[in-house]
Amino acid sequence: MSTVDAALLDRHGLIPDEYQRIVAALGREPSLTELGIFSVMWSEHCSYKSSRVHLRTLPTEGPRVLQGPGENAGAVDIGDGLAAVFKIESHNHPSFIEPYQGAATGVGGIIRDIFTMGARPIALMNSLRFGPMNGTHGARTRRIVEGVVAGIAGYGNSIGIPTVGGEISFEEPYTGNPLVNVFCLGIAKADALVKARAEGAGNPVYYVGAKTGRDGIHGATMASAEFDEKSAEKRPAVQVGDPFMEKLLLEACLELMKGDAHIGVQDMGAAGLTCATSEMGARSGSGIEIDVMHVPQRESGMSPYEIMLSESQERMLLVVKKGREREVEEIFEKWDLHAAQVGFVTDDGLLRVKDHGTVVAEIPNTALVDGAPVYHRPMARPAYLADVQHLDAAALPPVHAQEGLFRILSSPTVANKRWVYRQYDHMVRTNTIVLAGMGAAVVRVKGTSRALAMSVDGNGRYCYLDPRRGAMLAVAEAARNVACAGGHPIGATNCLNFGNPERPEIMWQFAEAVQGIGDACRALDLPITGGNVSLYNETDGTAIYPTPVLGVVGLIEDASRTVTRVFRGEGDVIVLFGETFDELGGTEFLKIIHGLVKGQPPGLDLRKERALIALLVRAAGIGLIRSAHDCSDGGIAVTLAECAFDTGGIGCQVDLTEVRGADATLFSESASRAIVTAAAQDAPTLLQIAAEAGVPARLIGRVGGSRLRISVGGRVQIDCDVRDAERQWSTAFNSYFRRQAS
Amino acid sequence: MKFAVIVFPGSNCDHDAYHATKHVLGQDAEFVWHKDTTLKGADVVILPGGFSYGDYLRTGAIAQFSPVMTAVREFAGSGGPILGICNGFQVLCEAKLLPGALLRNKDLKFHCEHVGVRVEQTSTPFTNRASAGQVLKLPIAHGEGNYFADQVTLEQLESSGRVIFRYCDNGGRIADEANPNGSLNGIAGICNDRRNVVGLMPHPERACESALGSEDGLVLFDSVVASLASSGALMA
Numbered sequence: 001m002s003t004v005d006a007a008l009l010d011r012h013g014l015i016p017d018e019y020q021r022i023v024a025a026l027g028r029e030p031s032l033t034e035l036g037i038f039s040v041m042w043s044e045h046c047s048y049k050s051s052r053v054h055l056r057t058l059p060t061e062g063p064r065v066l067q068g069p070g071e072n073a074g075a076v077d078i079g080d081g082l083a084a085v086f087k088i089e090s091h092n093h094p095s096f097i098e099p100y101q102g103a104a105t106g107v108g109g110i111i112r113d114i115f116t117m118g119a120r121p122i123a124l125m126n127s128l129r130f131g132p133m134n135g136t137h138g139a140r141t142r143r144i145v146e147g148v149v150a151g152i153a154g155y156g157n158s159i160g161i162p163t164v165g166g167e168i169s170f171e172e173p174y175t176g177n178p179l180v181n182v183f184c185l186g187i188a189k190a191d192a193l194v195k196a197r198a199e200g201a202g203n204p205v206y207y208v209g210a211k212t213g214r215d216g217i218h219g220a221t222m223a224s225a226e227f228d229e230k231s232a233e234k235r236p237a238v239q240v241g242d243p244f245m246e247k248l249l250l251e252a253c254l255e256l257m258k259g260d261a262h263i264g265v266q267d268m269g270a271a272g273l274t275c276a277t278s279e280m281g282a283r284s285g286s287g288i289e290i291d292v293m294h295v296p297q298r299e300s301g302m303s304p305y306e307i308m309l310s311e312s313q314e315r316m317l318l319v320v321k322k323g324r325e326r327e328v329e330e331i332f333e334k335w336d337l338h339a340a341q342v343g344f345v346t347d348d349g350l351l352r353v354k355d356h357g358t359v360v361a362e363i364p365n366t367a368l369v370d371g372a373p374v375y376h377r378p379m380a381r382p383a384y385l386a387d388v389q390h391l392d393a394a395a396l397p398p399v400h401a402q403e404g405l406f407r408i409l410s411s412p413t414v415a416n417k418r419w420v421y422r423q424y425d426h427m428v429r430t431n432t433i434v435l436a437g438m439g440a441a442v443v444r445v446k447g448t449s450r451a452l453a454m455s456v457d458g459n460g461r462y463c464y465l466d467p468r469r470g471a472m473l474a475v476a477e478a479a480r481n482v483a484c485a486g487g488h489p490i491g492a493t494n495c496l497n498f499g500n501p502e503r504p505e506i507m508w509q510f511a512e513a514v515q516g517i518g519d520a521c522r523a524l525d526l527p528i529t530g531g532n533v534s535l536y537n538e539t540d541g542t543a544i545y546p547t548p549v550l551g552v553v554g555l556i557e558d559a560s561r562t563v564t565r566v567f568r569g570e571g572d573v574i575v576l577f578g579e580t581f582d583e584l585g586g587t588e589f590l591k592i593i594h595g596l597v598k599g600q601p602p603g604l605d606l607r608k609e610r611a612l613i614a615l616l617v618r619a620a621g622i623g624l625i626r627s628a629h630d631c632s633d634g635g636i637a638v639t640l641a642e643c644a645f646d647t648g649g650i651g652c653q654v655d656l657t658e659v660r661g662a663d664a665t666l667f668s669e670s671a672s673r674a675i676v677t678a679a680a681q682d683a684p685t686l687l688q689i690a691a692e693a694g695v696p697a698r699l700i701g702r703v704g705g706s707r708l709r710i711s712v713g714g715r716v717q718i719d720c721d722v723r724d725a726e727r728q729w730s731t732a733f734n735s736y737f738r739r740q741a742s
Numbered sequence: 743m744k745f746a747v748i749v750f751p752g753s754n755c756d757h758d759a760y761h762a763t764k765h766v767l768g769q770d771a772e773f774v775w776h777k778d779t780t781l782k783g784a785d786v787v788i789l790p791g792g793f794s795y796g797d798y799l800r801t802g803a804i805a806q807f808s809p810v811m812t813a814v815r816e817f818a819g820s821g822g823p824i825l826g827i828c829n830g831f832q833v834l835c836e837a838k839l840l841p842g843a844l845l846r847n848k849d850l851k852f853h854c855e856h857v858g859v860r861v862e863q864t865s866t867p868f869t870n871r872a873s874a875g876q877v878l879k880l881p882i883a884h885g886e887g888n889y890f891a892d893q894v895t896l897e898q899l900e901s902s903g904r905v906i907f908r909y910c911d912n913g914g915r916i917a918d919e920a921n922p923n924g925s926l927n928g929i930a931g932i933c934n935d936r937r938n939v940v941g942l943m944p945h946p947e948r949a950c951e952s953a954l955g956s957e958d959g960l961v962l963f964d965s966v967v968a969s970l971a972s973s974g975a976l977m978a
Contacts, residue, residue: 150851153852154852157852157854157883157885158752158754158793158796158797159754160753160754160755160792160793242796243793243796244751244752244793244795244796244797244798245796247751247752247754247793248751251751335751336751421854422851422852422853422854422855423851423852423853423854424852424854425852425854425883426854427854427881427883427945427948427954428754428755428758428791428883428948429754429757429758430758430761430762430947430948430950430951430954432954433953433954435955444953446761559953560953
């Protein structure tokens with residue numbers, strides 16, 4: 001075919017230079033099917049062509065790492081011969097177009113990544129960002145929130161994997177481009193991780209799961225372009241999820257993987273059959289030949305182009321040992337699934353696609369995977385920074401502290417998210433030992449004494465003000481959160497959500513953020529074992545805040561020593577680990593109370609953070625602390641209030657050392673801090689081990705009474721009934737949806 | 743004593759029921775596949791929570807036709823104790839082993855949380871170790887738990903003492919605010935005429951260990967163990 005023109009290339013999201021590279025790789029003009037295959041494999045979503053040079057700088061190794069980036073998910077050793085397999089992924093674009101299905105299929109996709117590795121998925125989390133739920137686009141945003149939450153619930157609840165935690169925030173730049181990042185963690189035998197490999201010429205290649213339809217064609221390409229008002233017309237590119245089908249696939253695959261008839265498995269997610277065949281081949285230096293006539297199809301008359309590019313959900317590609325076919329087929333039959341042999345492994349390194357015996361595509365796998373373009377895109381420090389980084393905090397009008405606290409507690413980002421997590425089955429599989437909303441999520445590992453703490457964190461506002469430091473703070477916060485539960489952080493995964501990388505300012509934000517993640521992870525001995533990049537998060541030319549989201553997994557050696565955020569009993573002492581500085585830049589306080597997104601985000605000394613994390617893990621491990629809560633969004637005032645919530649109204653009396661006025665003392669979001677409590681007689685030991693760890697620690701008050709009473713430098717600033725504050729906090733989020741309640 | 747945990751392809755609380763009976767209670771337990779036609783000599787049958795066959799049509803609607811249900815019906819007919827939890831309750835209603843139906847929650851949303859559940863009757867194999875009026879803290883996790891029956895059936899259930907569990911507040915009071923899904927009369931669980939088949943929406947198997955936030959569900963399993971021990975099943 002030689003009718004490749006500019007319009008055709010444009011529809012495929014390819015530029016003329018990329019087309020020339022395709023011609024060079026093939027030594028001829030591509031067929032239309034081949035062009036389609038190249039276009040999805042070379043899309044930003046699949047090829048990481050803009051981000052790859054930066055991602056290479058991330059630390060990915062460590063003594064516990066069993067699998068770093070490059071497979072379906074990463075894996076770390078958690079002892080007892082077990083591995084924690086986990087990853088985070090975005091489904092931003094589909095979730096904006098069709099919130100329920102977009103979010104649901106995002107959950108389905110990340111679950112497949114985990115069980116493909118031979119792991120039993122045991123926990124889901126999510127990180128969500130939307131525009132404000134009030135104002136001009138409030139109604140639309142509320143519909144998106146409802147749809148996304150229902151979609152996550154609908155999929156996770158049905159398949160029976162608990163959604164144990166997450167985070168949600170609301171900021172203007174996400175109005176036309178919400179972020180839906182989903183995380184999944186599974187447990188596998190450390191010596192039986194399954195790889196996505198196509199080894200052994202002649203071994204059969206099986207297709208299992210849902211039939212292929214015309215849905216989702218060019219989904220990967222869609223996720224690699226900006227949005228405009230015509231985006232709603234792209235709805236057919238969003239897939240429809242079938243959690244029951246995935247449940248069958250999950251159980252059947254895990255049953256198969258208990259034996260040794262399999263060679264490699266890969267799920268068909270973005271770029272579907274194309275990606276699965278070419279990547280499995282490329283990883284093993286082999287080829288795969290398939291005939292699309294064997295691919296189970298949902299509708300008639302599908303072309304090879306459509307079959308290869310379809311992103312129909314709940315499909316897997318398996319390479320099994322020759323001679324073991326019957327055994328494999330029987331397992332899938334047991335689960336009422338049809339396993340169709342669509343082809344076989346070859347040793348010629350080619351992806352060869354036939355249609356009823358006629359070759360319609362023949363491409364070297366390495367050209368599709370390793371041969372994808374790699375761009376060193378131009379970068380430029382954005383001009384906006386000079387303006388937004390300047391903040392004269394001393395000139396801000398003073399605020400009544402208690403009123404300020406109540407307003408922050410009522411902001412949807414800080415308010416209780418029960419409306420959300422109540423829709424998620426967060427208890428199924430009976431491992432959830434810290435219930436949703438009580439701190440970092442913690443699931444026990446049955447058959448061992450251990451548990452895993454998990455947290456997903458990001459802060460778009462900080463990253464907007466300073467991408468490098470904001471990204472470092474995201475790593476630190478996620479690690480600190482799991483440490484507060486008593487978990488030693490052992491591995492991380494990241495989801496990098498940014499705007500259009502073809503703009504030098506966006507590329508600069510991206511590069512800075514990746515630097516920040518790398519710096520923080522190196523300092524905290526935290527390997528990044530995988531993740532996902534989502535670019536082109538722009539609608540009508542407006543980019544989102546640069547938003548790296550970190551998922552950190554921590555190991556709790558003794559599950560019975562797990563710590564939650566809430567006060568445990570009257571008379572316990574309250575200790576502040578870390579120091580508060582005059583740091584109101586980028587805070588929730590500044591945004592909610594003063595309507596400003598300005599200043600420098602809080603400073604971060606990674607040595608201090610490392611010391612704090614070690615201290616928290618040690619103190620929890622020896623059973624010294626009774627509660628621990630990371631001090632971040634909303635500052636120390638909000639942190640103390642949250643420690644008092646869900647206790648049945650137990651209060652506290654606290655006196656804080658003043659830092660430039662009450663506002664800065666109460667609402668500064670200085671990093672590397674935590675509020676912990678301990679039995680009164682343990683206070684000296686606690687302060688002693690803090691000193692040994694080099695962490696500033698100060699006894700600031702006691703748990704007790706029914707009032708939340710916080711003084712600064714001896715002057716009472718906040719004095720209210722815990723229940724009054726809690727009412728604000730627990731009703732604020734629901735109030736946006738009250739009209740629909742019956 | 744042997745528990746059979748029925749596994750439909752979309753069951754997802756099967757492992758939880760197995761864990762609670764086998765590892766927490768220390769009883770014998772075995773999974774029974776939906777295509778099986780026998781119950782493998784079990785003394786008690788649990789129909790666990792989940793989404794039996796995807797439940798896109800109506801919860802439990804297809805499960806009633808699965809091969810294993812013939813054996814379950816026979817077991818019920820012979821007076822064997824059967825506990826249907828959540829989706830298992832829905833399946834028992836669809837299979838007409840229990841009356842009524844579970845409609846969508848009144849607010850149309852899935853609810854997962856701990857709720858108060860009051861034991862109304864102790865004269866069933868699953869509640870004989872509880873005391874009447876005892877308040878259990880149990881998790882619910884369902885989108886379709888809104889119990890409905892026609893007026894005649896409802897009156898029969900009430901007058902014959904077949905409402906076994908009701909949603910209540912912490913003090914044991916039955917009130918609309920404590921009813922998470924709109925169930926008629928706050929009904930959380932019922933039994934059949936013969937009282938050997940019990941279905942409830944809350945999840946006792948998720949409340950058998952203090953690490954999970956409640957051990958109140960144990961009483962249902964302790965009850966059936968005690969009930970069978972006294973009836974001599976253990977001697978078999």
